[in-house]
Amino acid sequence: MKKEELISEIKRLKKEKRALIVAHYYVEGEVQAVADYVGDSYYLSKICMEREEPIIIFCGVKFMGESAKILNSKKKIIMAELTADCPMAHMIDIEKIEEVRNKYEDLAVVCYINSTAEIKACADVVVTSSNACDIVRKLPQKNIFFIPDEQLGRYIAGKVPQKHFIFHNGFCHVHTAIDIERLKEVMIMHPDAKVLAHPECKDEITRLADYTGSTAGIIDYATKSEQQEFIICTEIGIFYELTRRNPNKQFYSVMPSQLCPNMKRVDLQHVYEALKNEGQGVEVEENIARKAKHALSMMHELGN
Ligand code: CIZ
Numbered sequence: 559m560k561k562e563e564l565i566s567e568i569k570r571l572k573k574e575k576r577a578l579i580v581a582h583y584y585v586e587g588e589v590q591a592v593a594d595y596v597g598d599s600y601y602l603s604k605i606c607m608e609r610e611e612p613i614i615i616f617c618g619v620k621f622m623g624e625s626a627k628i629l630n631s632k633k634k635i636i637m638a639e640l641t642a643d644c645p646m647a648h649m650i651d652i653e654k655i656e657e658v659r660n661k662y663e664d665l666a667v668v669c670y671i672n673s674t675a676e677i678k679a680c681a682d683v684v685v686t687s688s689n690a691c692d693i694v695r696k697l698p699q700k701n702i703f704f705i706p707d708e709q710l711g712r713y714i715a716g717k718v719p720q721k722h723f724i725f726h727n728g729f730c731h732v733h734t735a736i737d738i739e740r741l742k743e744v745m746i747m748h749p750d751a752k753v754l755a756h757p758e759c760k761d762e763i764t765r766l767a768d769y770t771g772s773t774a775g776i777i778d779y780a781t782k783s784e785q786q787e788f789i790i791c792t793e794i795g796i797f798y799e800l801t802r803r804n805p806n807k808q809f810y811s812v813m814p815s816q817l818c819p820n821m822k823r824v825d826l827q828h829v830y831e832a833l834k835n836e837g838q839g840v841e842v843e844e845n846i847a848r849k850a851k852h853a854l855s856m857m858h859e860l861g862n
């Protein structure tokens with residue numbers, strides 16, 4: 559099918575089946591363009607709870623679809639592309655969490671949303687990069703075991719010095735590959751540009767940045783800013799929304815590797831097939847879902 563045909567079929571099927579399409583900022587622009595809602599994982603998990611549609615097509619990676627399913631057990635959540643997964647989500651295991659729990663009293667296990675349902679089930683609270691600082695500040699516990707992303711953990715620790723942090727060594731290969739020397743070169747090429755970075759980047763990058771925050775935070779900053787040029791240190795899927803909202807501003811990437819191969823697996827053909835065939839929905843084992851739901855609901859409670 560030609561692209562135009564695919565797009566009109568997606569629109570037709572969506573209406574016919576009363577389905578909702580949600581997409582993360584990191585998927586291809588043409589996929590974001592057919593979605594009803596585009597956002598970060600916190601926003602999308604909220605949308606999935608608020609909307610009535612019984613079928614949701616999720617354009618993103620597995621942990622996002624799992625979170626949506628856990629919060630909406632009655633709805634059918636279908637991943638547009640089943641194999642799209644985030645390596646960081648698998649960088650910690652349950653044994654490690656138990657080891658730290660046994661070692662510290664007065665401990666909260668704070669789990670970045672980029673993790674599997676099994677791991678969320680062992681956590682006290684889930685966070686995203688848009689609400690992590692606020693939530694950690696509100697926790698009664700003194701000790702915080704932040705999993706799985708070390709960079710985000712260290713970034714939050716800098717903002718919430720009253721807590722004692724224990725870090726894990728998880729990382730995002732896309733964000734940590736953004737190179738400081740290359741960033742400095744791009745800054746010289748565009749001396750008026752503001753540097754906007756995601757906290758999954760190395761701290762040498764976030765230290766240089768004018769603003770560090772989630773994808774939603776980066777888009778908001780660039781949109782409200784008087785500045786005309788920005789150097790963007792996160793996945794390049796975000797350029798679609800940045801330029802859609804700010805057609806007259808200039809956005810520069812740092813390097814060609816700012817591309818998440820898993821997010822980029824989702825294409826229009828996959829969205830069409832997911833809608834047409836309503837393939838297997840996301841399933842999370844009941845016991846895991848119940849515990850993970852508690853940690854996700856804590857996020858919604860404390861994040862508001
Ligand atoms: O929380 C998300 O959606 C991710 C993975 C990135 C971000 O900062 O929005």
Ligand code: SF4
Pocket residue numbers: 584619643644645646672730731732733758793818819820821
């Ligand atoms: Fe995972 Fe990094 Fe891809 Fe986000 S950009 S889904 S953290 S690998």
